[in-house]
Amino acid sequence: MPDMAVLIVLNQARLWHKHGMVSHRSPSARSRKPLGAARLDELALAYVARFATSRAKLTRYLARKVRESEWSDEGDAMAACEAIADRMERLHFLDDRQYAAMRAGAMTRRGLGVQRVKAQLFVDGIAPDDSGEAIADAEDKAVAAAVGFARRRRFGPFAARASDDPKDRERQVAAFVRAGHSLSLARRILAVPPGDADALAALDAEAAFD
Numbered sequence: 001m002p003d004m005a006v007l008i009v010l011n012q013a014r015l016w017h018k019h020g021m022v023s024h025r026s027p028s029a030r031s032r033k034p035l036g037a038a039r040l041d042e043l044a045l046a047y048v049a050r051f052a053t054s055r056a057k058l059t060r061y062l063a064r065k066v067r068e069s070e071w072s073d074e075g076d077a078m079a080a081c082e083a084i085a086d087r088m089e090r091l092h093f094l095d096d097r098q099y100a101a102m103r104a105g106a107m108t109r110r111g112l113g114v115q116r117v118k119a120q121l122f123v124d125g126i127a128p129d130d131s132g133e134a135i136a137d138a139e140d141k142a143v144a145a146a147v148g149f150a151r152r153r154r155f156g157p158f159a160a161r162a163s164d165d166p167k168d169r170e171r172q173v174a175a176f177v178r179a180g181h182s183l184s185l186a187r188r189i190l191a192v193p194p195g196d197a198d199a200l201a202a203l204d205a206e207a208a209f210d
Contacts, residue, residue, distance in 0.1 A: 032068065032069055032070045033069055033070065034069065034070050034071075034072040035065065035066065035069035035070065035071055035072060036071070036072045036073040037073050037075065037080045037083075037084070040062055040065065040066070040080055040081070040084060041084050041087070043061075043062065043065055044058060044061075044062060044084045044085075044088060045088075045093075047061055048088055048093040048094065052099060052102060052103075053094070053099065054094070054096050054099050054100075054124045054125050054126055055085050055088075055089065055094050055096055055125065056124060056125020056126070057124055057125060058085055058088060058094060059081050059082065059085050059125075060125075062080075062081040062084060062085070063077075063078065063081055066078070066080075066081065096126050096127065096130040096131075097130040097133070097134075099124070099126070100121055100124075100126045100130055100131045100133070100134035100135075101133065101134045101137070103117075103120060103121065103124065103134070104117045104120075104121065104131075104134035104135065104137060104138045105134075105137070107120060107138070108137075108138050108141045108144070108145045109145075109148070110148075111145050111146070111148040111149030111150075111151075111152050111179065112145060112149070112179050112180050113138075113142060113145055113146060113149075113176075113179055113180030113181035113182070113185075114135065114138045114139050114142055114180060114181075114182075115180035115181075115182075116179060116180025117134070117135060117138040117180060118131075118135055118138075118180075119180070121134065121135070142181070142182070142185065143185065143203070143206050143207045144207035145181070146176065146181045146185050146186070146189055147189065147203055147204065147207045148207075149176065149179050149181065150176075150189050150190075153172075153175065155172045155175070155176075155189070155190060156172070156189045156190040156191070156192050156193075156194075157189070157192040157193065157194055157195075157196060157199065157200045157203070158194070159194045160194065161194060162193050162194055169190060172186075172190055173186050173187065173190065176189075176190075189203065
C-alpha cells in the first residue's frame with residue numbers, strides 16, 4: 001500500500017487537476033477582511049451606542065474582531081483596543097461604576113440574589129472598586145429580591161397549596177441558591193405557609209425597608 005506521503009501527493013494532484021490549484025489556506029483565513037484602528041474605533045462606537053457595557057466587555061469584543069480579521073495597521077492591535085477603550089471612557093461612553101449599578105439593579109428586580117450579582121459583575125470584568133456600591137445595594141435588597149423570586153416561582157407563601165414532600169422543598173431551596181440567595185434566607189421564606197397573611201405581611205414589610 002502507498003504510504004501517507006504518497007496519498008497526500010496523489011490527493012493534491014487530483015485537486016490540481018480538478019481546480020487548477022491547491023489552496024493551503026482555510027476558508028476562514030481566505031474570508032478575513034483588513035481591519036485597522038480607524039475601523040476598530042467605528043466598531044467600538046457602534047457597540048457602545050447599542051449596548052450598555054463595561055470596559056472589559058468592550059475590550060473583549062474588539063479583541064474578537066481583531067482575531068477574526070487581518071490586522072492592517074503597523075501598531076499593535078491589542079494596544080489599539082486598549083487605547084480605544086480609554087477614549088470611550090474619556091467620552092463617558094463607558095463607566096464601570098454606573099454599569100455595575102445598572103446591572104445589579106436589574107438583576108435584583110428580577111429576583112436574583114447577591115451571589116448571582118457578584119458572579120455577573122466578575123464575569124463582566126468590573127473591578128472591586130467599581131462594583132462595591134452595587135454589591136452593597138444588592139445586599140441591602142436581599143430580602144426584597146428573595147421575596148420577588150418566591151412570588152415569581154410561586155414558592156412558599158405564594159404557592160397554591162402547602163406541600164409535605166421533602167423533595168419539593170429541596171428542589172425549591174436549590175432553586176433559591178441557584179438564583180444567588182443564601183440558604184438561610186431561602187429556608188426562612190419557604191417556612192411561611194400559603195395563606196399565612198400575617199407572616200407574608202411581615203416579609204413584605206421587611207422587604208419594603210430594604
